[in-house]
Amino acid sequence: MFSKRFVFLILAVFVVLANLVYLAVGSKGGVPVSRLERLTIALVAPFQMAVTRTTDAVQDVWAVYFASVSAARENKMLKKALALATADQNRCRELALENQRLRKFIYFKQAEAQIMVAAKVIARDPSPWFSTMMIDKGNQDGLCKGLPVVAAQGIVGQVVAVAGRYSRVLLITDRNSSVDALVQSTRARGIVQGDNTETCFFDYALRKETVTVGDDIVASGLDQIFPKGVSIGKVVDVKKENSDLFQHVRVKTSVDFNTLEEVLVFVKQTGPTEDVRP
Amino acid sequence: MNALFYLFLSLFLVIVQTTLVPEIAFLNCCFDLLIVNVLYVSLFTSHGIFILYVVALGWTMDCLSGVPSGFYISSYVWIYLFVFMLRHVIHAGNFIFIPVISAGAVAMEHGFLIFTLLVKQDGWFFSTADIVFMGKQIVVGFFMIPLLLVVVNKCKKGWDKKIQRVTGRKMGIRG
Structure with missing residues (x-):
């Protein structure tokens, strides 16, 4: 009836x-992770x-040579910085004690210790x-989908x-990544959205909020994934268009992803909880 | 023995693509290296079984990447089929054919990428920089993939010679 063609x-x-x-189904995340996928990764x-x-290892040998050349010069500067830091530390210790007293005073439980797993990229x-x-x-180390990953400088991902x-x-x-965030100084809220470049967008920050270049952006903890207060980055550009409800803010991430080698995964994450008093 | 060669080749390219290429700044415009592998099998092999090899390559890359599921499998299989069919029309050794299909293969992968991202993000969001980046990858592919194909071909010939020598020795044949 029909030709072969x-x-x-x-x-x-x-x-x-x-x-x-x-x-299209795969793009919408409709295809689940299979055992075969895990096996391929493991292989x-x-x-x-x-x-x-x-x-x-090769890079380390190279870096150690150059580091030792500049170490003597850096040592002098670091000694000065250490003196200043020691003074700051004393002040912080005092503040921590005061914080502890005040927490007891308002019936807050102490935050549970975070269990972190160190991993190499x-x-x-x-x-x-x-x-x-x-x-x-x-998962042999206790990791599962959805856990937050951080580095010493700030948030890495999930x-x-x-x-x-x-x-x-x-x-x-x-x-595809977004993190609920705050401007540390003004507490203006927004969502940090990735852009596949070294900078991210800080979206949904209202026009009336004050956001200036150089402000620190930290996790708000409201997304229930990333711990509150962990650094995300610094504001590098702010634009306020007359017709827009929100500001256009660009953030340079604290973590340099090109040189990132080690990360920490928060395996158990719990924040401070309030005591319910009858 | 051929299977072993292709296993080593694909493993080598996957590892270079995932560990070395992202670390080296001047390689940031580098195209997907596995395209070289796909083009090699589609140009220089005639057995249809290689489509399974191409599927396996795509599957591995899908597993190692954050791309939408099926992106690499689709790209590689269509590149393979397209070049395999074109080979019957144009001679594979044609000096202009290989650079053109190299650039075409990179462009085809970008086409799939644009499609998957359009579906994922529900609309066009590519910036001019993204388009320029894609263009750069196509140009780099035009010049670099043919050279890499020559290198892979040389390696394959060297491998075949070695295998022939080993198997010849085992069978008591003196060359």
Whole structure:
């Protein structure tokens, strides 16, 4: 009834459409993480780890040489800074004691200790259009999907896929990432949204709020993922358009993702809870 | 033995793509290196079984990346099929054919990327910088992929010779 050519054409159109539908479902996150995916990660990640560790070792030798040259000069400066820091530390100790007294006074429980797992970055996303990275800790180390990942400088991202000894982390610079945040000085609220570059957007900050270049942006803790007060970055650009309800704010992340090697994953995260008094 | 060669090649490219390329600043315009692998099998092999190899490559990359599920599988399979079919029309050794299909393959992957991101984000959000970046990758692909294909071809020939020597020795054949 139909020619071979016609059947082939229909089949080809069907295959193309089926593929586009599959891609569309995948784009909307409709395809769940399978065991086979975990297995693939577990098979490839050891090789990635070996190469990353080797290149890190070579870089370290190079860096140590240059570091020792400038160390003597830096030492003098650091001694001065240490003297100032010691004075600051004393002041902070006093404030901590005072804080403790006041907390008791208003019936607050002490925050539970955070359990953190240190992990090494072993690979980056092969696509320049997505910002994820692989770390060498997985569900065998107590990690699961959704846990916050931080570094000494600030927030790194969130665990999105976990295999036995490895996990994939979605960085805050990815377009799919968003973190509820505050301007530290003025407490103006907004959402830090990734842009696949070194800077992020600080969206939904109202025009009436004061946001200035150089302000620190910290996590608000309201998203129930990232601990409150952890640094996200600094404001580098603020634009207020007359017709807009919100300001256009750009934030430079505290963490330099190009040189990031170690991260911490918050395995158990609990904030201060208020005592209910009868 | 051929399977071993392709396993090593793909593992090498996956690791370079995920560990070394993101670390080196001047490689930030580098295209997806696995395209070299896909183009190599579509240009220089005739067995249809290689489509499974291409699917496996795509699956691995999908697992290691934050891309929407199925993105790499779709890109690689369509690149493979497209080049495989074109090969029957144009001679694979044609000096202009390989650079053009190299650039075309990078552009095709970008096409899939634009489609998946449009579906994901519900609308156009690519900036001029993004488009320029894509263009740069296509240009780099035009010049670099043919060179890498030559390198891979040389490696394959070297591998075949070594295997022939080893198997010849085992069978008592003196060359």
